[in-house]
Amino acid sequence: MSVAIDTQGAQLPRRFAEPTFETFPTLLDADNVLGNTFGFKAIPNGILVSPDGKVDALKAGRFDIRRPETVDVVERWLTASAMSQPEEPQHLEWSDEALRLFREAGAAVRLGNKETAISMLKQAYPLEPDNLIIRKQLWAIEHPEKFYEGDVDYGWQREQLESGK
Amino acid sequence: MSNFIGVGEAVPQLVLPDLEGEPVPLSTFLRRKLLVFMWASW
Numbered sequence: 001m002s003v004a005i006d007t008q009g010a011q012l013p014r015r016f017a018e019p020t021f022e023t024f025p026t027l028l029d030a031d032n033v034l035g036n037t038f039g040f041k042a043i044p045n046g047i048l049v050s051p052d053g054k055v056d057a058l059k060a061g062r063f064d065i066r067r068p069e070t071v072d073v074v075e076r077w078l079t080a081s082a083m084s085q086p087e088e089p090q091h092l093e094w095s096d097e098a099l100r101l102f103r104e105a106g107a108a109v110r111l112g113n114k115e116t117a118i119s120m121l122k123q124a125y126p127l128e129p130d131n132l133i134i135r136k137q138l139w140a141i142e143h144p145e146k147f148y149e150g151d152v153d154y155g156w157q158r159e160q161l162e163s164g165k
Numbered sequence: 166m167s168n169f170i171g172v173g174e175a176v177p178q179l180v181l182p183d184l185e186g187e188p189v190p191l192s193t194f195l196r197r198k199l200l201v202f203m204w205a206s207w
Contacts, residue, residue, distance in 0.1 A: 001194055002202040003181065010184040012206040017184060027181040027189055034191075035203060037177050039169045047201040053175050053192070063202065078198065093168070133205075140207030147207050 002026045005035050005043060007106030007117075007137050012148065030110070031103045032094075032133065041092050042132035046070070048077050098127040102134055109141055118142050176201075 001024050004013035010028050017026040029035060038047065038058060046063035048056040056077060064070055094102075101124035109117035121138035128134055139146065139160060146153040170177060180190045191201075 001199065002204060004184075005203060005205045006207070010182070010186065013204075014184045016206055025183060025189070025194075027183055027191075029181055029203075034177070034179055034181065034201075037170050037179075040203065043204050045203040047176065047203065049176050049195065049199040049201060051195060051197050051199075053195050055170060055172050055174055055176060056198075058172060074200065077200075136205070136207045140205075152207075 003029050003034055005029050005032050005133060005137075007031070007102065007109060008141065009110050012140075015148075030106050032099070035133065036094060036099060039092050039094070040133065041094070041128070041130060043136075046073070048074075092130070094131065095127050098124045098131065098134060101127075102137070105137075105141075114141060 002017065002020070004010075004017065004026060006013045006028060007030050009030060013026065013028065020026065035045075038045070038060070040060055042061045044063045045061060046057070046059035048058070050056050057073065059070070059073060062070075065074075101120045105117040105120035105124070108114075108120065118138065118141055121134060121141070124134050125131070125138060136157070139157070140148075143156075146156045176191060176195075178190070178192060180188045183189050
């Protein structure tokens with residue numbers, strides 16, 4: 001299954017998830033509740049769960065099926081009866097204030113108050129300069145043309161990161 | 166840092182909406198191995 005951390009609501013992830021609807025379900029984590037349970041500060045992430053509901057492995061960041069490392073992790077997990085050497089990712093706690101601002105920004109943007117959301121995310125970002133969930137969500141609200149018109153513009157994102165925006 | 170769920174611990178009993186807004190408990194999917202892919206549109 002997949003979980004989208006999209007604070008603007010279901011409409012934006014739906015477009016990307018629709019081709020997979022027949023294969024697996026997608027849920028929405030607009031307030032980063034599940035993400036925060038694991039301390040994720042970026043995406044994409046993988047949570048590998050055993051049938052009894054225990055976490056077998058956590059992959060924080062760069063969990064991308066186009067990468068051979070990711071395919072290897074998933075294949076080993078699927079064939080193993082139990083994970084022999086569980087890997088612990090580094091947990092990075094969000095500050096309470098940053099999480100509060102992120103959630104309030106989401107509530108604001110879902111009501112159509114884009115400027116309020118942008119201002120809140122701009123307050124949250126300096127509290128967590130390494131937090132790509134806050135940063136990229138801000139970009140997506142402020143510059144939707146870089147995300148939702150045709151393909152996502154990863155070159156533009158790299159430029160933003162390099163220029164510290 | 167012990168507030169986080171780590172390897173070997175139970176996943177939280179959360180209920181999240183699907184993309185139509187219908188609430189879905191994560192436990193719905195716990196019949197066999199479950200891969201949860203966390204992503205975003207941005």
